[in-house]
Amino acid sequence: MLSNKTRVEILKWLKKPEENFPPHQDIDHFDDGVCVGYIQDKAGLSQSTISTYLNSMQNADLLIPTRHGKWTYYKRNEKVINEYLERLTKEL
C-alpha cells in the first residue's frame, strides 16, 4: 500500500490540509479531510486513478471517508497510521 509514491504523498498532504489545499466552498474547515477533486488536482492523475487509490487506502484503514452532499472527504486515520509506524519501527 505504501509502496506507491502518490499514495504516500496523499497521506503527507492530508497531514496539513490548510497548507496543501485551497479552502472548501461549502464548509469552512478540514475536520473531515479533503474532497477527492482537490486531491486529484494536486496529484495530477486521472479521476478514476485517484478514486481507486483513495478507496484502496480506505480499505487498508489508512483513510476515513465522509460524505457531504455530493462530495466525499477523506481524512487520515491517525490511529492506524501510528500503529503501523510503531510496528514497523519495532520489527524492522
Added chain:
Amino acid sequence: MLSNKTRVEILKWLKKPEENFPPHQDIDHFDDGVCVGYIQDKAGLSQSTISTYLNSMQNADLLIPTRHGKWTYYKRNEKVINEYLERLTKEL
C-alpha cells in the same frame, strides 16, 4: 524496496542471525552477517532470485556485503535502516 515480503523478512532475520540461521563453518561469528546460501535456504526461493534481492538491497544501502573466501556475507546497514525509519515516522 520494502514492498516485498521476502526482502522485509530477510531484513528481520538478519536482525538476529543466531536465532534464525545455523552457525557458519569457517567462521564462528555473525559479525559480517550471513552467507547467501543460508538466506536462500530460509527463504525457500531460487539462488538467482535471492542473489538478485540481496544485490538490490545492497544497492539501496540497506545491506553491507563482505566476501570471505568463496562466500559472500550480508549484514544489515543499521545506520541507513534507522535513518529510513526515522524519516518515515517524521514525514508520514
Added chain:
DNA sequence: AAAACATATCTATGTTTCTCGATATGTAAA
C-alpha cells in the same frame, strides 16, 4: 591446471500494479 563450489548476472515468462477512458451511481440544482 582442472574440478568443485558459492555467488552473480543474463534472459525469459508469468503475475501484479499503474493508469486511463468509459460508464455507472448517488446527490443536488434547475
Added chain:
DNA sequence: TTTACATATCGAGAAACATAGATATGTTTT
C-alpha cells in the same frame, strides 16, 4: 424529473516486478 456534477466502478493496455533456469565469474581445492 431532467440535467448537471462529484465520485465510484469496470475493463483494458502498458509498465514494473517476481521468479526461475542457464550461464558466467571468482575462489578454493585437488
